[in-house]
Amino acid sequence: MKGKKPTRENNATLLRQSMLRRLPRRVAARGDLMFAAVPSLLDHYQQTLLTIFASLGRVFNDDEKAHLRTLLDSWLKKGWEQSPYTRLAVHYETDEPPKTTISYNISLNVVTIADEYDHWAKTRTPPLFGAHPDAKVMDIALAQGDPSACPVLDIGAGTGRNTLPLARAGFPTDAVELAPALAKLLREDAEKAGLSVRIFEGDATNPELGLPKDYYQLVILAEVIASHFRSVAHVRQLFEIIAGSIRPGGLLVFSAFLALEGYKPDAVARELGEVFWCPLFTRSDFDLAMQGLPFDRISEESTLDYEREHLPPEAWPPTGWFEQWTGGRDLFDLPPGRAPVELRWVTYRRK
Numbered sequence: 001m002k003g004k005k006p007t008r009e010n011n012a013t014l015l016r017q018s019m020l021r022r023l024p025r026r027v028a029a030r031g032d033l034m035f036a037a038v039p040s041l042l043d044h045y046q047q048t049l050l051t052i053f054a055s056l057g058r059v060f061n062d063d064e065k066a067h068l069r070t071l072l073d074s075w076l077k078k079g080w081e082q083s084p085y086t087r088l089a090v091h092y093e094t095d096e097p098p099k100t101t102i103s104y105n106i107s108l109n110v111v112t113i114a115d116e117y118d119h120w121a122k123t124r125t126p127p128l129f130g131a132h133p134d135a136k137v138m139d140i141a142l143a144q145g146d147p148s149a150c151p152v153l154d155i156g157a158g159t160g161r162n163t164l165p166l167a168r169a170g171f172p173t174d175a176v177e178l179a180p181a182l183a184k185l186l187r188e189d190a191e192k193a194g195l196s197v198r199i200f201e202g203d204a205t206n207p208e209l210g211l212p213k214d215y216y217q218l219v220i221l222a223e224v225i226a227s228h229f230r231s232v233a234h235v236r237q238l239f240e241i242i243a244g245s246i247r248p249g250g251l252l253v254f255s256a257f258l259a260l261e262g263y264k265p266d267a268v269a270r271e272l273g274e275v276f277w278c279p280l281f282t283r284s285d286f287d288l289a290m291q292g293l294p295f296d297r298i299s300e301e302s303t304l305d306y307e308r309e310h311l312p313p314e315a316w317p318p319t320g321w322f323e324q325w326t327g328g329r330d331l332f333d334l335p336p337g338r339a340p341v342e343l344r345w346v347t348y349r350r351k
C-alpha cells in the first residue's frame with residue numbers, strides 16, 4: 001500500500017529557513033585571527049571560533065568541537081611557555097562548494113621581550129620610558145650618603161632613564177639590560193654623556209652574567225618585575241642573584257603590581273596581567289620568593305602616589321601611559337581607583 005503523499009510546504013517562514021539552510025553551499029570565506037596565547041582562555045577562544053564558523057554556516061558536531069578544543073589547548077600551552085607576547089594564529093578557509101565544511105590550521109607567532117623592544121626602538125620616539133628618573137630611586141639613592149661609596153645596580157635599565165642620572169650624580173653605576181636594541185641605546189647615550197657605566201647585556205636571572213659579589217649598596221628594578229616577571233619561581237631566581245651581589249645593609253627597591261585588599265587574582269587575571277605588561281603578584285608571592293634569603297622587607301607604597309607627590313611638576317605625567325598603567329587599568333577596563341591592583345614600590349634591606 002502506498003504511503004500518504006506529502007503535502008507541499010506553503011509556510012513562508014519555513015520556506016525561507018529551508019532556503020537559508022542551503023545558503024552555505026554558496027558562501028565562501030577565508031580569514032586569519034590572532035589571539036594572545038593565554039591557556040586559561042581555552043573555553044573563550046573555542047566558543048569564539050565556533051561562533052565565527054557557525055556564522056558562515058559551518059556548525060561543528062561534537063567530534064569536531066572536541067578536536068578543535070584539543071588543538072587549541074595544546075597550542076595555547078606551547079605558546080604560553082615561550083612568552084606571554086606569543087600570538088596564536090588561526091587561519092580558516094571554507095572548502096570548495098558544494099561542500100559546506102571548513103578547514104583551519106593553528107600555528108604560533110612567537111614574540112620575545114627583545115622583539116617587543118626592538119619594535120619600540122624602531123617605531124617609538126624617545127625617551128621610551130619618560131625623560132625623568134623615578135623620584136623614589138633618586139630619593140633612596142641620595143639618602144645613602146656619599147655617592148662615590150654607594151655602588152648602584154640598575155636591573156632592566158632600558159635606555160638608562162635611571163642609570164644615567166645616577167651615574168651623573170656620582171654613583172658608581174652598573175646596568176643589566178636584556179634587550180639588545182635598548183642596551184645599544186643605553187651604551188651610546190652613556191658614551192655621549194661621558195659617563196662610565198658598566199653594562200651587563202643579558203638576562204638578570206642568568207647566574208653566568210658575571211655580576212660582582214657582595215658589592216652593591218643599592219639594587220633597583222624600575223618597571224621590570226612590574227612588566228615582565230612571570231611567576232614566583234622567576235622572581236625567586238632573580239632574588240637569589242641579587243642576594244649574592246648586594247652587600248650586607250644594602251637596599252633592593254623594585255616596583256611590582258600587587259593585589260589589594262584581599263583580592264586573589266585567578267588564572268585568567270594572572271595570565272592576562274602578563275599579556276598586558278602588568279603581571280600580578282600578591283604579598284605572599286613575594287614572601288615565598290624571598291623565603292630563606294637574607295632580606296628584611298622595610299617599606300611599600302603606591303608608585304603613582306609617590307611619584308606624583310615627589311616628581312617636579314614639569315615631569316608629570318612621566319609618560320602618556322603611566323597613570324593608566326600604574327593604576328592597573330591597562331588590564332582592567334574600570335574607572336580610576338577601581339582596579340583591585342596597583343603598581344607599588346617595595347623595598348627590602350639585605351641583612
Ligand SMILES: C[S@@+](CC[C@H](N)C(=O)[O-])C[C@H]1O[C@@H](n2cnc3c(N)ncnc32)[C@H](O)[C@@H]1O
Nearest residue numbers: 129156157158161178179203204222223224228
Ligand atoms: C618597562 S622597561 C623599564 C626600563 C627602565 N627600568 C625604566 O624604568 O626606564 C623594562 C626593562 O626591563 C628589561 N628586562 C626585562 N626582563 C629582564 C631580565 N630578565 N633581565 C634584564 N632585563 C630585563 C627589558 O628589556 C626593559 O628594558
